[in-house]
Amino acid sequence: MEIQKVGVVGLGTMGAGIAQLCVQAGLETVGRDVTLELAERARGRIDHFLGRAVEKGRMSAGEKEAAVGRLSLTTELAELAECDLVIEAAFEDLAVKHELFSTLDAVVAPDAILATNTSALSVTQIAASTSRPERVVGMHFFNPAPLMPLVEIVRAQRTDEAVVDAAYALAERLGKEPIRCNDTPGFVVNRILIPLLNDCVRVLDEAGVTVEDLDKAMRFGAGWPMGPATLVDLVGIDVHVHASEAIWEGLREPRMAPPPRLVAMQRAGLLGRKSGKGFFDYDAQ
Numbered sequence: 001m002e003i004q005k006v007g008v009v010g011l012g013t014m015g016a017g018i019a020q021l022c023v024q025a026g027l028e029t030v031g032r033d034v035t036l037e038l039a040e041r042a043r044g045r046i047d048h049f050l051g052r053a054v055e056k057g058r059m060s061a062g063e064k065e066a067a068v069g070r071l072s073l074t075t076e077l078a079e080l081a082e083c084d085l086v087i088e089a090a091f092e093d094l095a096v097k098h099e100l101f102s103t104l105d106a107v108v109a110p111d112a113i114l115a116t117n118t119s120a121l122s123v124t125q126i127a128a129s130t131s132r133p134e135r136v137v138g139m140h141f142f143n144p145a146p147l148m149p150l151v152e153i154v155r156a157q158r159t160d161e162a163v164v165d166a167a168y169a170l171a172e173r174l175g176k177e178p179i180r181c182n183d184t185p186g187f188v189v190n191r192i193l194i195p196l197l198n199d200c201v202r203v204l205d206e207a208g209v210t211v212e213d214l215d216k217a218m219r220f221g222a223g224w225p226m227g228p229a230t231l232v233d234l235v236g237i238d239v240h241v242h243a244s245e246a247i248w249e250g251l252r253e254p255r256m257a258p259p260p261r262l263v264a265m266q267r268a269g270l271l272g273r274k275s276g277k278g279f280f281d282y283d284a285q
């Protein structure tokens, strides 16, 4: 199945990154968010990063303009009617996803594919709100989506193997390194990374180490590209806590549960890079 037009629902950090990849790969892309202001902010981010690529000589100014021109923005899900595949990257809440997927199901063509970028919710449960569970698949990108090569192609209980193949082929077309996996809590990477990051946060209190030294330890002792505190700040404390809770609910293993320190940060609005303050301070974005 040839994908020509893609929809991206939810244009936060992940959605904007995914939309950027789509337009860079030459795909007509419709981006949808609840307000045009949010959607325009995503276009601004894409414009900024492609502008940097032009400055660095990785792309010509004409290519950048053409890529940005392939993105259209809307607040109406009905405007995704022509899309062959829609990737949902909205808030991580099952009720929100159910509402979006049942509306999308009614809007797009019967053979269109509905994909979710969920980090830790069940793709099978999301698919159950549609009349086409065999055409629903997980496409889990990593943050920052334009830079991280992996995409997990998640096979839900009823996903058609041809749909898995189409999502895999799309990920390759976006320049990614996809893998196929089942719909288990956390899939592959988060099943391993989330408890590891939770352990890193617990060590902060147990070992009496500073946040700076924790990051130094994992960068210089384990070869991580960025330290765990910097990484959780990048992912978002709220996103991490939510993913931890979802995986904990699925597996009931204590290491999966979010450490109280992270829950307290979430409640205090210390959400990491996006809120200007998490483990570290950032310029307001």
Ligand code: 3HC
Pocket (backbone or CB within 6 Å): 017, 049, 052, 053, 056, 118, 119, 120, 141, 142, 143, 144, 145, 146, 147, 148, 190, 193, 225, 226, 231, 235, 239, 240, 243
């Ligand atoms: N979008 C597009 N381009 C971006 C970008 C973004 N969000 N962020 C940075 N760039 C561009 C920059 O403009 C920069 O180019 P410039 O210097 O010309 O401006 C270029 O990419 C390189 O940026 P950096 O110098 O910041 O790149 P680094 O070499 O330092 O690598 C990194 C950054 C790839 C993020 C690296 O630090 C890394 O691999 N960190 C680990 C990230 C990770 O583990 N992510 C997974 C998180 S878990 C997850 O996402 C799962 C979820 O479900 C919770």
